[in-house]
Amino acid sequence: MPASCSPPDPPFPPGLELSLAPLALAHLEQVLAIERASFKIPWSRRLFLAELSMPLARDGVALQQPSGMVLGYICLWLVADEAQVHNLAVHPAFRGRGVGRWLLVSALREVQAAGARQVTLEVRAGNLAAQRLYSSLGFVQQGVRPGYYRKEGEDALLLGRALAGLPAAVREKP
Numbered sequence: 726m727p728a729s730c731s732p733p734d735p736p737f738p739p740g741l742e743l744s745l746a747p748l749a750l751a752h753l754e755q756v757l758a759i760e761r762a763s764f765k766i767p768w769s770r771r772l773f774l775a776e777l778s779m780p781l782a783r784d785g786v787a788l789q790q791p792s793g794m795v796l797g798y799i800c801l802w803l804v805a806d807e808a809q810v811h812n813l814a815v816h817p818a819f820r821g822r823g824v825g826r827w828l829l830v831s832a833l834r835e836v837q838a839a840g841a842r843q844v845t846l847e848v849r850a851g852n853l854a855a856q857r858l859y860s861s862l863g864f865v866q867q868g869v870r871p872g873y874y875r876k877e878g879e880d881a882l883l884l885g886r887a888l889a890g891l892p893a894a895v896r897e898k899p
């Protein structure tokens with residue numbers, strides 16, 4: 726291997742075999758169940774259906790293999806050279822096992838191959854678990870939208886990073 730090549734990712738988080746698939750109608754019931762368990766103001770079925778017909782969307786699901794169970798999903802759009810992450814959630818029973826990191830990095834690698842050069846997203850100021858995930862992947866704060874989540878008056882933090890040099894999908898633990 727040339728010295729400039731980085732070693733390949735370990736393929737999956739420990740104890741899990743996953744595949745990344747495009748979000749499809751067949752996944753919708755499982756996705757809605759995860760969505761409702763994950764957010765105070767969940768996306769509706771109608772919103773996911775609109776997302777499925779959106780030409781810019783590059784949405785993906787992490788499927789456990791061989792069962793095909795949906796462990797998480799990501800909704801992202803490819804707008805010119807920018808990937809915009811609009812939604813990301815992992816099944817509550819599978820959190821803290823590396824699925825979110827694997828899904829986010831795997832989906833970003835796919836949009837990078839399709840021409841994306843940077844990624845942006847918004848996260849609630851109080852969502853510290855998600856912020857730790859993003860900062861462990863090198864996202865930095867690029868702005869604040871004060872009171873963006875109007876019901877609670879909570880700020881949205883605007884985060885982003887260049888896609889070049891994205892960290893590994895599976896973190897090697899010592």
Ligand SMILES: CC(C)(COP(=O)(O)OP(=O)(O)OC[C@H]1O[C@@H](n2cnc3c(N)ncnc32)[C@H](O)[C@@H]1OP(=O)(O)O)[C@@H](O)C(=O)NCCC(=O)NCCS
Binds near residue numbers: 814815821849853896
């Ligand atoms: C945020 C979310 C997607 C993370 O998924 P996950 O599969 O649990 O995350 P991972 O196991 O891949 O963890 C990756 C990193 O995120 C951080 N992290 C994840 N869960 C965390 C928690 N409960 N507390 C603190 N940090 C956490 C850690 O830095 C972790 O790295 P480490 O395990 O090496 O320390 C998941 O918690 C979730 O679905 N939350 C509800 C929906 C949500 O908030 N979505 C994000 C909207 S912006």
